Amino acid sequence: MKHLLAAVDFSNSTRAVLEQSRLLAGKLNARLWIIHVSTDETATLATTSSFSDYSPEITSMPGDVQLARDISAEELKREHNELIALSADLRKKGIEAKALLIRGNPATEILAKAADLKADMIILGSHGHGLFHKALLGSVSESVIQHAQCNVLIVPRPGKNTTPPVL
Template sequence: MRLLVSVDLSESTEKIVDKAAAIATALSAQVWLLHVAAPEPEFVGLDVGPQSVRDSVSKALRKEHTQIQALADRLRDRGLEATALLIQGETADTILKEATRLDADMIVVGSHGRGRMHQLLVGSISAGVLKASKCPVLVVPTHERG
């Protein structure tokens, strides 16, 4: 079995990775941890030079790369086959493309549990993945339930 586990490297990541690890252990599944980094800015409306923008993006990507690799290392320490992926792009589309490329049997994503107004204005990555995925999607609630 192949699990594609999408994480945003926020405080929610631990819950998502823990749930994915439990599933992977039970099913002897391979795990691909995916973090989708923000795409390159198409327009920068600042008075800073392009080099400072490139330096800032590069620094952020290095930090995210270190974080996603550390998560994969922790899964490997638990005896799981885990690969870390860091890809720039639009989040939902990138998750779906990688699931197809990897022939994933399941996608695991988190839900921050934001309100309807946020979803109406901004949208929901988990909803976008659920709507368009060709394989099962597990949505892990990461918010506190009140």
Template sequence: MKVFKNILVAIDFNDAVGELLSYAESIAEKFGAKIWVVHVAAPDPDFVGYDTGPQYIRDMRADELKAEHKELQQIREMFIDKNIESDALLIQGSTVETVLEEAKKLKADMLIVGTHKHSFFYNLFAESVSVELFKNSEIPVFSIPFGEEK
């Protein structure tokens, strides 16, 4: 039987965050695992080839990242029992690559992601982050479907 010691939960600040963390919490309780709550923020403009712009733009972006990090910490505290070891990380970058790199760094044994329910035709033509994670992950990916079918 596989033992999970580090569970990475990739979140995007939607309504299903509590559901994702509830699953992570139940698995962590069973195995004595640590939960890593990770959110990938948009990369800095210079990372994607754009000028960073005037100082006020950089200051505004820094304030946005501070607010996202604070929200991430609050989510972790709200949804994960204090008796379970957990941490929250805000990382900038390209979502799929950044989640996979962070999973390796943290020695994650499992990745938990949420998936939006969509129609057959939507899924046929659109590649989602969760599908890309499934295709490229070297560790088990646990997918939690949420949302109304569109």
């Protein structure tokens, strides 16, 4: 294994995903790609004429679209800076790490980037949401497992009573 793809979402599971990725990349002397897929709800708002479509109590105001674009740009900048910091920290620890920020559907983009990079393994976290959440929103990890053309490692959410794998 020479190429690992770690998908992060900046939730509580990000640290655990990166730690397992670091351990694997170190043991395998593999390149680690850290990917974050921004779904960016504000980008959706920026393509509409007003916020009132999303919340009836908000009436259309001049500048709605520009405000949404500004918020979206700031969020992308924050996510990009966070990814750069994560990859820099891993490089300080001797891991060849590169960061990628992509916009779109998380499962679709993770799978596409794994194929593009010829990843040997995708590493991502499990949020442990219940059935109701999965029925409404689906599960990124479940979709990746079902459609991946490579190995997939699901890192349990932090605090779950599990024993980490010995590497």
